[in-house]
Amino acid sequence: MARRKRQTRVKDKWTMKKWFTLIAPEYFGMAEVGYTPADDESKVVGRTVEVTLAELTNDYSNQNPYKKLVFKVFRVAGENAYTKFHRFELTRDYLNSLTRRRTSKIEDIVDVQTADGYVLRVKSVAFTVKRCQSSQKRAIRKVMNEIVKENAKKSNFVQFLQEAILGKIPAEIYRSAKKIYPLRRVEIRKIEVLREPKEIVEERALAKAEEKVEAEA
Structure with a gap:
């Protein structure tokens, strides 16, 4: 029962x-x-x-x-x-497939702000053809960092997302960094939103309040 x-x-x-x-x-x-x-x-x-x-x-x-x-x-x-x-x-499976023995994996993490005020954490990764030296890793990491920051600075949020996800920014990093050491692949592996512009937050809060008033009417 x-x-x-x-x-x-x-x-x-x-x-x-x-x-x-x-x-x-x-x-x-x-x-x-x-x-x-x-x-x-x-x-x-x-x-x-x-x-x-x-x-x-x-x-x-x-x-x-x-x-x-x-x-x-x-x-x-x-x-x-x-x-x-x-x-x-x-995906982890895809990243694992790019990792090979006797090569170098170079990662960078940077917080950036887009032209329209979004604050993002961007993680990029580069894979070399063969194992490179520490000084070359530092130089490639610097290139990755600077290109990501420069693209965020001149782009709005949507434009930056599209160029990072669809490969334009990784391709730009690849072209510059391969002059330091031959690369096999460059990827933006992760992007997280840390903070939205104040106007966007206020706009959503206002829309939510208006919907609540309409529902109660």
Whole structure:
């Protein structure tokens, strides 16, 4: 009898929930990237969804299946949960496939600010053809650091994301750093949002307040 009651409670709990459609940011085409259940829309805000670039663009060529994007819900309207960019990273399997014996792996981490005020943590990595010296590693790391900072400084958030994820910035690093030592590959392996511009935060807070007023009216 007790077991039947527990099963009934679990069933009732699920029947109270509804499914919300997760929507990618506008600069990623506002594609549907998944669904999430909740009995209250306030519980959806803050949830994250992970999708590969291949799934998002329906393009499985090149490294797209190994590029992961994480979006976070910031607003719910009706049955749609709208997301913002939270994190980008390469899969561990892909990075492991690039690591080889008797070669060097050079990594750099830098916090940058885009032209429109986003503060990001960017992690880049370079793989050499053969093992290089410590002085060459330092020189290549400096090139990586400077190119990432310069691109962030002159680009807005969306432009920087696109150029980092789609390969323009890694290609620029490759062209400059290979003059120091022959390289096999350069990648931006991770991008995280540390802080959004104050105007964006205030704009979202205002929109949320207006939606609450409309819902209560």
